[in-house]
Amino acid sequence: MENQFLVLNTMLGVLIALIVLLILVIIYLLTSRRLKDDISQTNNQQQLSKTPSDPLLHPNSSQNSSQVDPTTKIAEGNCHFHDELRGVGICSICGATLCESCIINHDSLNFCNEHFHLFLSNNWKVIEKVKTTPDQAHLGHYLYNFKEYLWNTLNTPSYIIVNYKINVEHDSIESDIELYGPEAETEALQKDIQKFKH
Ligand SMILES: [Zn+2]
Ligand SMILES: [Zn+2]
Numbered sequence: 001m002e003n004q005f006l007v008l009n010t011m012l013g014v015l016i017a018l019i020v021l022l023i024l025v026i027i028y029l030l031t032s033r034r035l036k037d038d039i040s041q042t043n044n045q046q047q048l049s050k051t052p053s054d055p056l057l058h059p060n061s062s063q064n065s066s067q068v069d070p071t072t073k074i075a076e077g078n079c080h081f082h083d084e085l086r087g088v089g090i091c092s093i094c095g096a097t098l099c100e101s102c103i104i105n106h107d108s109l110n111f112c113n114e115h116f117h118l119f120l121s122n123n124w125k126v127i128e129k130v131k132t133t134p135d136q137a138h139l140g141h142y143l144y145n146f147k148e149y150l151w152n153t154l155n156t157p158s159y160i161i162v163n164y165k166i167n168v169e170h171d172s173i174e175s176d177i178e179l180y181g182p183e184a185e186t187e188a189l190q191k192d193i194q195k196f197k198h
Helices: 002-050 113-120 134-154 183-196
Strands: 104-106 109-111 124-132 159-167 172-182
Touching: 104 113, 109 113, 124 134, 124 183, 134 159, 134 172, 134 183, 172 183
Parallel strands: none
Antiparallel strands: 104 109, 124 172, 159 172
């Protein structure tokens, strides 16, 4: 009698232990799934907040291609100097597509060999600065047009630097677009660029 009672008691103990284990496993599974859901949700939100047509994050979006900063634009086609090599960036001054071995990166700008030396041998000054947001991207277009005009028509070198800032308050991306030209020509260039504003 006493023996039977002992066996029953042990079985009951084992049963209770199993039930407790099962409950623990269920709790663990539930919490880990919720955690995963939370993580994927925040990931989605991050992706969503990045969606505003930011040219840096969407370099291939044709919609904004004209506004894309030449220094961050992804190079199209092959190297200007090596037909057979893929381009990895473009020169900030002449816009030539450059391969891995031709490109010189300096202060977050890319240069071809010739214009890297030109860059180092000149003093540069800001000619014009424009603040834009994704929905006002067109405000900076004249800087690019002026740069192209300077290079193609007057053979005057210049380069553009774009600084991106995230405006937390408005949840938007702002960019400061700065056009730099040779310091000695600052005044003349600052006057010239006014004709390109509209
Ligand atoms: Zn160049
Ligand atoms: Zn090359």
